[in-house]
Amino acid sequence: VQPDLFDRVNAKLETRRKRGGASKAMAIYILSGKVFCGNCGSLYAGLTYTNRPGKGRRYFYYRCQKKCGSRQIPKADLEQAVIDRIADQVFSDEAVRRIVKRVQEMYAERRKTSGSQRETIEQEIRDLERKIDNWLELLGEGIGNRQALIEKVNAATNKKEYLERELLKIQAMERVPQISEHEIMKVMNKKKDLLLSASDANKKKVIEEF
Numbered sequence: 001v002q003p004d005l006f007d008r009v010n011a012k013l014e015t016r017r018k019r020g021g022a023s024k025a026m027a028i029y030i031l032s033g034k035v036f037c038g039n040c041g042s043l044y045a046g047l048t049y050t051n052r053p054g055k056g057r058r059y060f061y062y063r064c065q066k067k068c069g070s071r072q073i074p075k076a077d078l079e080q081a082v083i084d085r086i087a088d089q090v091f092s093d094e095a096v097r098r099i100v101k102r103v104q105e106m107y108a109e110r111r112k113t114s115g116s117q118r119e120t121i122e123q124e125i126r127d128l129e130r131k132i133d134n135w136l137e138l139l140g141e142g143i144g145n146r147q148a149l150i151e152k153v154n155a156a157t158n159k160k161e162y163l164e165r166e167l168l169k170i171q172a173m174e175r176v177p178q179i180s181e182h183e184i185m186k187v188m189n190k191k192k193d194l195l196l197s198a199s200d201a202n203k204k205k206v207i208e209e210f
């Protein structure tokens with residue numbers, strides 16, 4: 001029994017959600033969920049104005065969701081200020097050197113415990129496989145609540161697949177003793193290019209990591 005039905009339903013729901021949002025979207029607010037009102041602490045949300053509905057010019061702002069009296073801020077101004085700050089604090093030469101060093105230290109620390117993590121995950125996978133086999137056997141014999149057993153099998157299968165992906169990451173880490181400065185720099189440069197690109201979607205991908 002595979003969780004294909006569950007996956008298909010989720011895919012349809014996601015498609016509907018995206019279609020519903022697409023008709024309403026006026027702009028990509030790259031700081032959504034990241035900006036809080038200095039007055040009341042509520043989130044600032046993206047807001048679009050049109051001076052003449054259907055034909056007028058559109059204006060984009062961030063505004064406190066509680067409308068507490070704090071001023072709204074032009075989207076372009078706020079986003080550029082944040083991008084400039086990230087570029088200075090994260091992607092300057094000095095900041096990149098610190099990040100490279102810290103990533104290498106964290107990688108080395110994690111490799112020290114990779115063996116025990118691998119053994120734990122391997123045992124969890126074996127336990128899940130045993131449970132799935134037992135539940136499938138009960139389904140085949142018509143014993144127990146069929147729907148409840150299917151849900152258990154689907155949940156266990158999803159967890160097993162997640163653990164298998166984590167196991168692959170650990171196995172890859174065990175094969176590579178150290179991440180080179182060159183590889184880390186490649187990732188940092190790619191993220192910097194995305195942040196400074198003309199695409200709000202690309203900028204948002206980087207912003208969401210902070």
